[in-house]
Amino acid sequence: MNPAMPGHRLVFSLVVLVSTLAACSTSEKSDIEVEVRSVGLDATSNSPVVVLQDHDRRIALPIWIGPLEAQSIAMQMEGVNPPRPMTHDLIKVILDSTGIEFEKVLIQDLKDSTYYARIFLRSAGRGFQLDSRPSDAIALAVRFNRPIFVARELMTGNGSIDLQRRIPAASTAKFSGITVQNLTEELAAYFDIPSGEGVIVADVAVDAPPGLQRGDVILEMNGTSVTGVGDLAKRMEAVHHGASARLSVQRGPSRVRVQFAPADNGSLADDG
Secondary structure, three states, rough: OOOHHHHHHHHHHHHHHHHHHHHHHHHHHHEEEEEEEEEEEOOOOOOOEEEEEEOOEEEEEEEEOOOHHHHHHHHHHHHOOOOOOOOOHHHHHHHHHHHOEEEEEEEEEEEEEEEEEEEEEEEOOOOEEEEHHHHHHHHHHHHHOOOHHHHHHHHHOOOOEOOOOOOOHEEEEEEEEEEEEOHHHHHHHOOOOOOOOEEEEEEEEEEEEEEOOOOOEEEEEOOOOOHHHHHHHHHOOOOOOOOOEEEEEEOOOOEEEEEEEOOOOOHHHOOO
16 A cells, blocks of 8 residues: 555545635625515516615615515514414524524525525534525524525626616716716616606715715605606705705615705706
8 A cells, every 4th residue: 555645635635625615715705695675566567576685785686476475574574473473483483492503595596587595504513504495595584683695696697686777967966975866767666666756865975964875765855756856956955054854765665754954055966
């Protein structure tokens, strides 16, 4: 027997181990962490859809799911406790009582218009994975408050929505460090807002007055609907110095009220 052989085997094993770890690291970097933006009905098909978006609110991915799973996700997000445990509540109780740790969810593949997910678990120091429908995986992730990831190629593929897609300059305006733009038909459908209503906050400068966030959709100002950037621009110009505007804003799945005080009305400019 060649005495050097065990050493070669050791080196080979180390190379395999390093390659495996590198592949895992690369895979993790290629995945995008997302959050559940909303759960609702697709206005076109009247089917339940869950919308995932990255934390920077730059890109979104809608996934059509079953009504029971949609209800399960929505109830958990809204803090509604059913009179008896739902299936996903029961699964959480079972995992908690057996000491199995729920680590994360990865939506990793799309085949024949069907998304595939994996649930990552850990028990007694050993990690393992389970195949899952995305809807079940998401319903459990929101219950365990654990991260949801989507493979980068899915998050940037044909099924995703680019929330930062450039639109004609005439449809944008800036004021007090805030950049707003009209909603394209695609964005209006994404936010479930009638076409021709509302404007989206595309950017917020670091020195902008507090209140608005990138991704907010301004629907009303002082109780009256906002119909576009031109409409908002004129009305912001009319706000007296030191006063504030009462804005109704769609932020994620919620409607919020924002008091916004323009820092300098004279700085407002239409980019068109």
